[in-house]
Amino acid sequence: MKIAVFAGDGIGPEVTEQAVRVLQHLPLPLSLLVGDVGGYAYQRHGHPLPEETLACAAEADAILFGAVGDPRYDQLDRHLRPEQAVLGLRKALGLFANLRPAKMFGGMESASALKPAIAGAIDLLIVRELNGDIYFGKKGTERTASGLRRGYDVMSYDESEVRRIAIIGFEAARKRQGRLCSIDKANVLETSQLWRDVVIETGQDYPDVTLSHLYVDNAAMQLVRDPGQFDVIVTGNLFGDILSDQASMCVGSIGLLASASLGERATEHGTFGLYEPIHGSAPDIAGMGIANPLAAILSAADLLRHSLRQAAAADQVERAVAATLRDGVLGRDLGGDASTSQIGDAVLERL
Amino acid sequence: MKIAVFAGDGIGPEVTEQAVRVLQHLPLPLSLLVGDVGGYAYQRHGHPLPEETLACAAEADAILFGAVGDPRYDQLDRHLRPEQAVLGLRKALGLFANLRPAKMFGGMESASALKPAIAGAIDLLIVRELNGDIYFGKKGTERTASGLRRGYDVMSYDESEVRRIAIIGFEAARKRQGRLCSIDKANVLETSQLWRDVVIETGQDYPDVTLSHLYVDNAAMQLVRDPGQFDVIVTGNLFGDILSDQASMCVGSIGLLASASLGERATEHGTFGLYEPIHGSAPDIAGMGIANPLAAILSAADLLRHSLRQAAAADQVERAVAATLRDGVLGRDLGGDASTSQIGDAVLERL
Ligand SMILES: CC(C)[C@H](C(=O)O)[C@@H](O)C(=O)O
Ligand SMILES: CC(C)[C@H](C(=O)O)[C@@H](O)C(=O)O
Numbered sequence: 001m002k003i004a005v006f007a008g009d010g011i012g013p014e015v016t017e018q019a020v021r022v023l024q025h026l027p028l029p030l031s032l033l034v035g036d037v038g039g040y041a042y043q044r045h046g047h048p049l050p051e052e053t054l055a056c057a058a059e060a061d062a063i064l065f066g067a068v069g070d071p072r073y074d075q076l077d078r079h080l081r082p083e084q085a086v087l088g089l090r091k092a093l094g095l096f097a098n099l100r101p102a103k104m105f106g107g108m109e110s111a112s113a114l115k116p117a118i119a120g121a122i123d124l125l126i127v128r129e130l131n132g133d134i135y136f137g138k139k140g141t142e143r144t145a146s147g148l149r150r151g152y153d154v155m156s157y158d159e160s161e162v163r164r165i166a167i168i169g170f171e172a173a174r175k176r177q178g179r180l181c182s183i184d185k186a187n188v189l190e191t192s193q194l195w196r197d198v199v200i201e202t203g204q205d206y207p208d209v210t211l212s213h214l215y216v217d218n219a220a221m222q223l224v225r226d227p228g229q230f231d232v233i234v235t236g237n238l239f240g241d242i243l244s245d246q247a248s249m250c251v252g253s254i255g256l257l258a259s260a261s262l263g264e265r266a267t268e269h270g271t272f273g274l275y276e277p278i279h280g281s282a283p284d285i286a287g288m289g290i291a292n293p294l295a296a297i298l299s300a301a302d303l304l305r306h307s308l309r310q311a312a313a314a315d316q317v318e319r320a321v322a323a324t325l326r327d328g329v330l331g332r333d334l335g336g337d338a339s340t341s342q343i344g345d346a347v348l349e350r351l
Numbered sequence: 352m353k354i355a356v357f358a359g360d361g362i363g364p365e366v367t368e369q370a371v372r373v374l375q376h377l378p379l380p381l382s383l384l385v386g387d388v389g390g391y392a393y394q395r396h397g398h399p400l401p402e403e404t405l406a407c408a409a410e411a412d413a414i415l416f417g418a419v420g421d422p423r424y425d426q427l428d429r430h431l432r433p434e435q436a437v438l439g440l441r442k443a444l445g446l447f448a449n450l451r452p453a454k455m456f457g458g459m460e461s462a463s464a465l466k467p468a469i470a471g472a473i474d475l476l477i478v479r480e481l482n483g484d485i486y487f488g489k490k491g492t493e494r495t496a497s498g499l500r501r502g503y504d505v506m507s508y509d510e511s512e513v514r515r516i517a518i519i520g521f522e523a524a525r526k527r528q529g530r531l532c533s534i535d536k537a538n539v540l541e542t543s544q545l546w547r548d549v550v551i552e553t554g555q556d557y558p559d560v561t562l563s564h565l566y567v568d569n570a571a572m573q574l575v576r577d578p579g580q581f582d583v584i585v586t587g588n589l590f591g592d593i594l595s596d597q598a599s600m601c602v603g604s605i606g607l608l609a610s611a612s613l614g615e616r617a618t619e620h621g622t623f624g625l626y627e628p629i630h631g632s633a634p635d636i637a638g639m640g641i642a643n644p645l646a647a648i649l650s651a652a653d654l655l656r657h658s659l660r661q662a663a664a665a666d667q668v669e670r671a672v673a674a675t676l677r678d679g680v681l682g683r684d685l686g687g688d689a690s691t692s693q694i695g696d697a698v699l700e701r702l
Binding site for chain 2: 154157187189191193194248
């Protein structure tokens with residue numbers, strides 16, 4: 001079982017190191033391949049997603065991803081910026097489905113800005129499309145007839161792109177509480193109208209799932225007012241970017257949330273996927289050894305479950321994380337003072 | 352002084368009626384012109400924004416708007432749906448600047464889903480561009496080479512559109528705490544990169560205003576984590592749609608929030624504008640006489656202040672609303688049981 005480890009920028013390497021320790025501690029025949037991504041890769045190879053890294057991904061059964069993003073490289077041409085590593089991997093590897101659970105960890109309610117009773121009810125899954133929408137359409141800057149600079153980006157989806165992500169949403173809802181909410185802006189956007197039509201068509205194969213629709217502005221309100229109302233949300237790339245971050249922050253403990261990006265490629269051991277903590281590179285605390293590695297460790301658990309079909313090992317890691325929290329080994333983000341490696345040690349001890 | 356009253360659909364007529372009572376109670380030479388919009392206008396004239404209504408708007412100094420939106424008309428062709436009244440008025444009248452304050456009303460903290468200490472700190476103004484972006488670009492549905500349905504919408508801004516809304520943002524910040532946060536997705540969108548460049552250029556004329564930038568996904572998180580950090584936010588049409596609704600819900604008492612849409616046209620008495628409560632048509636409670644009319648009444652106060660330069664009258668109305676709340680005359684949305692007309696009566700008594 002081959003795992004590609006792309007630690008990236010900022011706190012990526014620190015937190016990924018702890019996740020790797022956890023993986024190596026398990027009695028599984030894992031071989032780890034290391035690759036450079038993001039600003040770090042740009043520094044070493046002149047590109048945020050070098051050919052070697054893509055080749056390494058192609059060879060692996062799954063990718064354990066840290067984070068990319070480094071303000072030093074924000075002024076580069078767009079195609080050389082750290083973020084292009086993430087966008088490039090998603091597109092090159094056909095990772096079209098981003099699964100982002102947002103669930104309150106028992107006992108962590110106070111980390112949320114929402115009232116504990118409202119935050120405590122959060123248990124939702126956002127299914128975000130990752131390969132289309134305004135992210136990958138034609139875009140550019142040009143001059144208008146009167147010589148003004150004008151920027152443009154084309155949003156679009158075709159029915160096959162909508163259908164395959166809708167299926168992921170319906171299947172996920174079927175395994176949970178059977179409720180799928182599709183989010184769009186069909187009162188203004190033609191892309192959204194097609195999205196809505198195709199989601200409704202796809203729903204005919206899922207009579208057991210209750211389908212509803214919300215406009216994105218209303219969804220942003222409902223996620224504040226009563227996030228506990230949602231089971232599974234399915235939405236496009238752009239709205240998913242915004243709403244999944246909002247939902248994570250409703251939970252509060254961002255240092256505990258992971259995300260999985262899956263495609264159609266099956267490997268010997270499961271579905272190929274990329275697993276990452278959602279917290280990003282956090283350049284302000286990089287290198288200080290205080291970042292919370294639990295989201296990275298939980299990403300490794302997701303990887304074990306989805307890409308390597310090692311459900312027992314995944315459960316074991318998740319239980320060790322829960323025990324670490326229960327025992328009060330908390331990072332600064334949760335009001336404690338445990339360091340990155342102390343939290344890693346605590347999880348290893350409980351494995 | 353001529354005010355066009357477009358009450359529209361759902362609870363629009365009920366709440367607007369109370370705002371009109373308040374206006375008529377003031378010792379001002381107001382003449383009211385009535386026009387049909389939304390589903391109601393479609394029903395009577397076959398179009399959500401009939402020529403007569405546009406003519407009426409052109410004659411007036413300001414528009415007092417209720418709400419549009421009626422699920423009975425959601426299946427119509429896009430250009431006949433109720434929402435087109437709002438989009439059409441914005442575009443036809445050049446109302447490019449939407450000002451949406453979100454401020455906690457003292458004593459109303461418990462209406463928010465956020466913890467009282469966090470909600471209580473909210474006092475921000477969102478300046479949303481209304482005439483461009485993906486709302487008014489080329490859009491359609493077509494067939495791909497392989498015969499699939501494909502929907503598309505073009506997002507774009509040119510530098511003059513960005514500059515005029517940025518100026519509104521900087522001017523507003525100057526009159527408040529001097530902090531402007533511009534929100535975009537410049538790490539992915541060319542439209543956003545141009546937006547950011549032009550906002551920075553415009554900022555050179557405002558050395559006294561502190562300018563910052565956030566990506567929209569991060570902004571959606573910050574609005575949950577700590578909305579009190581913001582003074583003025585300036586953003587495009589689409590992101591503004593999402594974030595302004597989110598910010599309003601953070602305040603909690605949606606029935607108390609109004610918005611103003613302003614253009615470049617000056618009238619004899621001030622700047623022409625459209626004023627509306629943000630709560631929308633709420634078809635589920637329409638006609639029941641239980642909608643809270645305070646946002647509509649506060650819209651009338653904004654109208655007096657901005658379009659008629661009647662600051663004293665505007666203050667008087669706002670004080671009467673504050674007194675109504677303080678005296679516990681609350682609608683169901685705020686945990687009370689006062690009816691729409693009882694709340695209207697209470698404001699009139701306190702005028
Ligand atoms: C870094 C950026 C391009 C990326 C996105 O917008 O998809 C990030 O925000 C995410 O959600 O993974
Ligand atoms: C009704 C709809 C077209 C409109 C918009 O998206 O602008 C509404 O959500 C608003 O914010 O005024």
